[in-house]
Amino acid sequence: MPDKVIVISLDAMGGDHGPSVVVPAAVQRLEASGGRLKLILHGDRQAIETHLSGKRVPEGAVEIRHTDLVVAMDEKPAQALRRGKGSSLWNAIESVKSGQADAIVSAGNTGALMAISKLQLRMAVPDLERPAIVAAWPTVKGHTAVLDVGANVSSDAHQLIEFAIMGAAFHRAVLGSKNPSIGLLNVGSEDAKGHEEVREAHTLLRERDFGLNYFGFVEGTDIGKGTVDVIVTDGFTGNVALKTAEGTARFISGLMKDALMSSPLSRLGALLAAPALKKMRRRIDPSSINGGPLLGLNGIVVKSHGGADVRGFTNAIRVAEDLVSSGFANEIARNLERMSSIMSSPAAPVESRES
Amino acid sequence: MPDKVIVISLDAMGGDHGPSVVVPAAVQRLEASGGRLKLILHGDRQAIETHLSGKRVPEGAVEIRHTDLVVAMDEKPAQALRRGKGSSLWNAIESVKSGQADAIVSAGNTGALMAISKLQLRMAVPDLERPAIVAAWPTVKGHTAVLDVGANVSSDAHQLIEFAIMGAAFHRAVLGSKNPSIGLLNVGSEDAKGHEEVREAHTLLRERDFGLNYFGFVEGTDIGKGTVDVIVTDGFTGNVALKTAEGTARFISGLMKDALMSSPLSRLGALLAAPALKKMRRRIDPSSINGGPLLGLNGIVVKSHGGADVRGFTNAIRVAEDLVSSGFANEIARNLERMSSIMSSPAAPVESRES
Numbered sequence: 242m243p244d245k246v247i248v249i250s251l252d253a254m255g256g257d258h259g260p261s262v263v264v265p266a267a268v269q270r271l272e273a274s275g276g277r278l279k280l281i282l283h284g285d286r287q288a289i290e291t292h293l294s295g296k297r298v299p300e301g302a303v304e305i306r307h308t309d310l311v312v313a314m315d316e317k318p319a320q321a322l323r324r325g326k327g328s329s330l331w332n333a334i335e336s337v338k339s340g341q342a343d344a345i346v347s348a349g350n351t352g353a354l355m356a357i358s359k360l361q362l363r364m365a366v367p368d369l370e371r372p373a374i375v376a377a378w379p380t381v382k383g384h385t386a387v388l389d390v391g392a393n394v395s396s397d398a399h400q401l402i403e404f405a406i407m408g409a410a411f412h413r414a415v416l417g418s419k420n421p422s423i424g425l426l427n428v429g430s431e432d433a434k435g436h437e438e439v440r441e442a443h444t445l446l447r448e449r450d451f452g453l454n455y456f457g458f459v460e461g462t463d464i465g466k467g468t469v470d471v472i473v474t475d476g477f478t479g480n481v482a483l484k485t486a487e488g489t490a491r492f493i494s495g496l497m498k499d500a501l502m503s504s505p506l507s508r509l510g511a512l513l514a515a516p517a518l519k520k521m522r523r524r525i526d527p528s529s530i531n532g533g534p535l536l537g538l539n540g541i542v543v544k545s546h547g548g549a550d551v552r553g554f555t556n557a558i559r560v561a562e563d564l565v566s567s568g569f570a571n572e573i574a575r576n577l578e579r580m581s582s583i584m585s586s587p588a589a590p591v592e593s594r595e596s
Numbered sequence: 597m598p599d600k601v602i603v604i605s606l607d608a609m610g611g612d613h614g615p616s617v618v619v620p621a622a623v624q625r626l627e628a629s630g631g632r633l634k635l636i637l638h639g640d641r642q643a644i645e646t647h648l649s650g651k652r653v654p655e656g657a658v659e660i661r662h663t664d665l666v667v668a669m670d671e672k673p674a675q676a677l678r679r680g681k682g683s684s685l686w687n688a689i690e691s692v693k694s695g696q697a698d699a700i701v702s703a704g705n706t707g708a709l710m711a712i713s714k715l716q717l718r719m720a721v722p723d724l725e726r727p728a729i730v731a732a733w734p735t736v737k738g739h740t741a742v743l744d745v746g747a748n749v750s751s752d753a754h755q756l757i758e759f760a761i762m763g764a765a766f767h768r769a770v771l772g773s774k775n776p777s778i779g780l781l782n783v784g785s786e787d788a789k790g791h792e793e794v795r796e797a798h799t800l801l802r803e804r805d806f807g808l809n810y811f812g813f814v815e816g817t818d819i820g821k822g823t824v825d826v827i828v829t830d831g832f833t834g835n836v837a838l839k840t841a842e843g844t845a846r847f848i849s850g851l852m853k854d855a856l857m858s859s860p861l862s863r864l865g866a867l868l869a870a871p872a873l874k875k876m877r878r879r880i881d882p883s884s885i886n887g888g889p890l891l892g893l894n895g896i897v898v899k900s901h902g903g904a905d906v907r908g909f910t911n912a913i914r915v916a917e918d919l920v921s922s923g924f925a926n927e928i929a930r931n932l933e934r935m936s937s938i939m940s941s942p943a944a945p946v947e948s949r950e951s
Contacts, residue, residue, distance in 0.1 A: 379847075380847065381847060381850065391783060394783065394789075394790060394791055395791060426836060428746060428749065428831070428832055428835040428836065434749075435749060435832065436749055436750060436832060460835075460836075460839050461835070461836045461837065461838065461839025461840035461841075461842070461843055462839045462840070462842055462843035462846075463843070464840055464843050464844075465840075465843035465844050465846060465847035466843060466847075474836075476783070477783055477790065477791060477833065478832065478833055478836050480783040480815075480816070481781060481783065481815075481816045481829075481833050481836065481837050482816065482836050482837060482840040483816065484815050484816025484817045485816035485817070485819055485820075485837040485840050485841050485844075486816075486840050486841070486843075486844040487816070487817055488816055488817040488818070488819050488820030488821060488841075489819075489820050489840075489841040489844040489845055489848075490844055490848055491817075491820060492734075492735065492736060492820035492821075493844075493845055493848045493849070493880070494848070495736065496876045496879065496880065497852065497873070497876060499876070500869070500872040500873050500875060500876035501869055501872060501873075503872045503875070504871075504872060506868050506869070506871075506872075507868060507869040507871070507872035507873075509865075509868050510864075510865040510866060510867065510868030510869030510870075510872075511865060511869055512865065513861050513862060513864050513865030513868070514855070514856055514861070514862040514865030514866055514869070515865075516859075516861075516862070517855040517856060517858045517859055517861075517862035517865075518852070518855050518856075518862075520855060520858075521851045521852060521854070521855035524851065525848070525851065
């Protein structure tokens with residue numbers, strides 16, 4: 242669909258920087274999109290116009306929908322649900338529900354985004370308690386999609402397979418693999434290792450044809466190696482793994498900086514190596530991979546990191562565009578339907594064989 | 597007990613390098629210990645004597661117990677149990693059971709070490725399925741003990757508290773904190789987050805007096821920061837976290853190396869900074885923190901990394917010495933007893949309050 246215009250709602254007030262990041266990012270994406278993109282900016286009209294002034298955007302490509310109300314970054318989800326109606330976040334999500342926008346991007350409060358999205362859009366995958374969050378993890382080979390990294394604290398075998406379906410669609414739409422390989426995170430590669438949930442999901446993924454390119458079990462070390470394109474795990478393990486990796490990366494970078502600053506000679510060395518080191522930092526810079534969808538909803542909701550800069554937020558808008566234009570939602574719907582027909586088929590389900 | 601001689605059994609054939617690493621490490625520790633250490637080396641007498649020849653060790657400080665049988669690094673635990681009797685690993689563990697040695701150190705097959713230890717020594721903490729493994733994790737501030745990193749795939753609240761007790765004793769004995777602070781690994785710091793098991797353990801640790809310095813929930817990022825001295829988690833999450841951190845560290849070091857080799861100027865910079873970078877690598881070198889006990893057994897069993905070099909294995913022996921001389925086993929026994937009396941006390945247990 243090369244000529245269809247994509248409409249994306251932005252929560253202009255979300256994130257640590259609000260319109261000072263969202264508006265310039267919006268302008269950048271409009272410049273790059275060649276007239277195929279329209280953006281609806283929700284938030285304080287004056288603040289948005291200030292950041293738009295002097296910028297050239299195509300006629301009709303930006304619409305501002307004013308609201309005074311903002312959901313704070315530290316508001317609890319329950320509070321945001323109670324008093325968030327009419328806020329920039331709320332209105333942006335509502336525009337997806339009403340069909341006025343194809344997707345919404347917000348750098349705002351994750352808990353509020355999740356709660357309001359769930360309330361308004363409803364879950365398309367009813368057995369998930371909450372939308373799943375996918376992280377695009379930098380690896381030796383490119384990027385691996387890891388999910389769930391935070392929302393669903395425990396996940397049974399069915400949910401793990403749903404994550405596999407959604408993660409594969411995400412990798413195809415955004416990270417570019419034609420036939421993404423899928424690994425199930427475990428503590429070893431033998432069939433007998435791990436929780437009952439991962440063992441059951443492993444057996445199902447191996448024996449049934451969900452249309453997925455299933456690789457098998459992977460371990461924590463495989464995340465950085467890029468062994469597979471998609472790594473599936475429950476939200477507890479995924480969240481711990483993501484944060485442990487962040488902490489480790491920060492620790493090692495800190496040690497490296499200390500080491501390079503520790504003597505006059507090493508400081509000179511660091512100076513000479515600076516351009517190369519900068520290039521490396523850019524490769525693992527979170528803003529180069531910013532923007533992940535909340536998965537399992539009726540509608541495309543993309544979460545940007547709260548602290549994202551213009552480059553990061555621009556990337557989050559691009560992720561939303563890719564998700565809309567790639568037929569991502571249809572692929573997921575088709576594969577979930579296939580899954581549910583497989584799981585309810587007369588062929589003995591895997592669990593019952595053991596009984 | 598300054599004058600008591602500590603007796604430690606070594607599996608001289610274990611690990612990727614066998615006696616070529618174990619024997620020189622033994623000699624180094626004997627030199628450092630000033631006559632307070634005796635080592636029993638189990639394995640091929642001729643191979644051990646070859647590596648001992650020309651080395652000076654105090655009279656009577658080394659005893660060789662010959663055996664031809666070796667448990668291979670890739671043998672399955674069940675197989676090792678079946679045909680491992682009389683092997684260097686088996687005999688070394690048996691000497692602890694019989695009271696001839698105070699501890700055993702092996703760089704051999706982890707699964708076999710765990711299975712044979714459990715069979716011979718039996719669990720002191722009967723509700724653990726397997727001994728727990730503790731990792732000494734390098735952090736900004738020093739080292740944090742993380743457990744369980746691999747053995748018990750799911751853990752209830754009682755087991756998590758047992759890990760806390762054993763981890764605190766380990767930190768005190770080996771890593772030097774007088775009153776180790778303890779964190780429970782979770783996906784957020786609020787009371788309502790996470791699994792039921794961690795929430796229950798959290799409530800118990802806060803409300804009952806187990807003699808522990810309980811900090812509260814910590815997240816994955818806190819591991820590298822050194823927020824607490826001991827981090828408690830189930831064996832599944834701990835194993836994934838450890839391996840993810842290893843993978844991330846390797847990934848970032850690889851990127852750094854590539855960056856430094858990418859141009860003549862950066863290569864020159866790397867050359868100038870080399871001594872400082874080497875010092876940094878040493879700080880996170882696994883051999884500086886090699887050697888972790890299998891926890892929960894009747895007896896001290898220390899696992900060295902299979903690929904450990906002489907420096908690494910020397911450190912594993914030192915860990916065993918610290919565990920023996922510090923009264924580690926008594927501290928654990930005392931605190932487990934205290935725990936069981938608290939948990940069976942008439943004060944309403946935490947779970948029942950919610951019902």
